[in-house]
Amino acid sequence: MARTKVLSASEAARLIPDGAVVTVSSSSGLGCPDAVLAAIGARFDAEGRPRNLTTLHPIAAGDMWGVKGIDHVAKPGCLRRVLAGSYPSGPSSAAPPAIWEMISGNTIPAYNVPSGILFDMHREAAAKRPGVLTKVGMDTFVDPTREGCAMNAKAVAEPIVSRVNFAGEDWLFFPSIVPQVAIIRATTADERGNLSYEHEGGILGPLDQALSVRNNGGLVIAQVKRLAAAGTLRPHDVVVPGVLVDVIVVAPDQLQTTNTPYEPAISGEIFRPIASFETPKFDVGKAIARRVAMELREGDAVNIGFGISANVPRILIEEGRHGAVTWVIEQGAIGGIPLLDFQFGCASNAEAIVQSPHQFTYFQGGGFDMSLLSFLQIDRSGSVNVSKLGLRPHVTAGAGGFVDITARAKRIVFSGYFTAGAGLEIADGSLRIAREGKVRKLVNEVEQVSFSGRRAVAQGQEIVYVTERCVLRLEPEGVTVVEIAPGVDLQRDVLAQSEFDLRVNGNLKLMPAALFHPEPIGLELRRAA
Template structure:
């Protein structure tokens, strides 16, 4: 096969100073062997040097798929722009890329994943760039950090605030990749790519178009090669006319810590009873209360953290299928997976290309989003993207900013403060020791979600913790529910850095949340969507 070359030969195709786009979401779809070959070539020859890399979601993780850490070498990397970065526990050595970022060795940017995909599409069509309201009044806005993760990045902005039709917008100039590195399952002799063992198609097509339309090259890493004509045309996600070179890694993992699971790629459907439900603990209490915010018939986005367990709550309550889950990597429906398989789903209805899933999110076409928080500010703003004292334990924003920008309803969940020792005794929450770090702070360190903009747009914002529920209003954060067994003054109001408004209708959280038995969850039905002026 003319396009089939070795990883070393493919790495030699990348010139010094190139802009290289890499398709990956942590371990999902990561062309790890190809990135390894680039790092090895640089170690041996000093080339390619001074490259810029684009990672719309993330490349690699801390559990066996090094990804971007293969190329995190001084002299090899000149600049990096990513939706998120590999993260690790505070007790471990930071990933190499984080060491470079915090040492200010290269300019590093955290750009919302959807916008990075948009930048590829604009580059492919030879348009000047992306004009968007996604990210206004957050760390993305140049009036704050402008996506910069360190001082070097702040010196070279990648986004501007502009006025268009008497409104404020953010403008991201398109960045043209000379090389796109993508991954699939199978390539035929012509380079046509199918994704039958993948948990998502991600954005490989858009990245390939951006490189090809601007005179660049496309390198595909696959698991296997078949003869030309063996692939069904409808199964081909990236046509061979866009693919220049193919390398083979028969051992590529399907996703982090998973060699291959046909349920992740939709080749089989798992029986519902094969999915575990959460053990009874504090996090389950929170996930149950989040589930009470849902409506049957809704399409709901899901983020990492406590909220990732909400589909299992519905499963346990006999309500699987009442809500359609939509994940930024592209899965629609099914049962979203947990831990290192997060971003994948079993029994999915469909796999959307990630760039188009982000278009759905950016335009607010879905009904609600369930997300986490690290900090909540007085104005309702949320930080999930940066903690200066432990930067490498946060991955960055990923698609968080794209998702929250126009979401009609958002439910943030998390522990009220960090490090508290808690238990549940006889259906009541017992706070045995308060945490050392307050999470309700005067002002969040990094604005990943803007509370003031949410108010201006009329978004419905709820914050669920183990000890209380809060709502964002024009007057401030209003305490609407409190857990049984919790003292209002000492264990809620005194644990916030700013005054909370206590609702005159303050009530106890549902007592069933704090028991081991099922809670008897019942979801109201979402009203059907009707066009204004339609006759029904």
């Protein structure tokens, strides 16, 4: 291999040919090679090149808070097709990103592919195998019997997944897509192109992406924060070896993650004192998070997602139970304390940060103990929608790793509010619904199946739904109310607010009143089996 070249972002952008399949390593603002993507967009504006790109984003590229990511190339003529685990998201009050305008306008074929499957597709392309056989996503929007990952009519016309029979069983088959260009990011490159990740909040999947391109004769561009002399990186610190890298672009001002220039605790260089983490203020959301925490078992490895459940690690801190479980998140952190808001996807004080493709293998095979996730809608079969809602899809962003995580998880706790927009009050250990929400979240049929209740029952998965007014479980006979909050009327506030008939457990219990008091609840965790 020729010596790795150090080029400017604009010089690197000129190397990308028309019609290329380009894979980008990023998770929203985390690890996003934004300087290179910006240069590609600027070159297209100036020269009309490169044209007709297909881009692959295993997790997501960019956000709505300063890291434009895919929006740099979301221009008619520049972008022809996109496959992503998720897309830039933002508040419903904000104008949608350019990529969402292209998706909803049916300008290009767009697909929401589970993040783990997208990484699997890279691995198969690297080994020159025909594609991915998987059961992840069956009976969800991923399945061609539903939407086949398609986000618009143009995508429906160009299917990327089929159902096949192999060895007497039905599988989903994703043919390999061979990328010609990889745009990845690291902290440091030496003069030979070796890459290390010492300031990164996650490694993500750059090695798999670089391998898929290198093994097929393509171009690997690495954006880094700084350049080091050849031979100065310790071999155990090198994540992507220089034999896989063609071009280095130095961008010293790259953000560590969204709205975060650099925090050494995110990259594991220091550990923050546990007392420095804020615990949630007392409100209804905290009551839900507390009840979710009661489902944990001592010693479990627990995946955690966005929403109410993201506060559960801080509930454990407040209760003096930090360390009782090990948190595992799709961007690769194991242990520590998963972070919130703009820093979601990172953790402080992690025990390890592994590459995302390996983390998704762990999830897809069900090696972890349980997952704490959110819901937008639940339907009569127990299916959950987290990925599509109404006319402003950029608010939900897509499913990311949700489908990979839930496919074989032994236990899942979904959390959320029973209705949207309800006026809720807490007083003296009771919940009062002062004004009912205008939008029901327990519906006859979810707008999009992100998680299949039917498949969960068939596989024997344990599924719990925690809301402010009740706890429900998915049983073979249907969704069943097993607990109700103090102060809540079962008929008026629960059964009448669901579009479908809920079953009621014959031994209906009250949710603990302690959940609805500001003081710690004295959390005790069961022992793992």
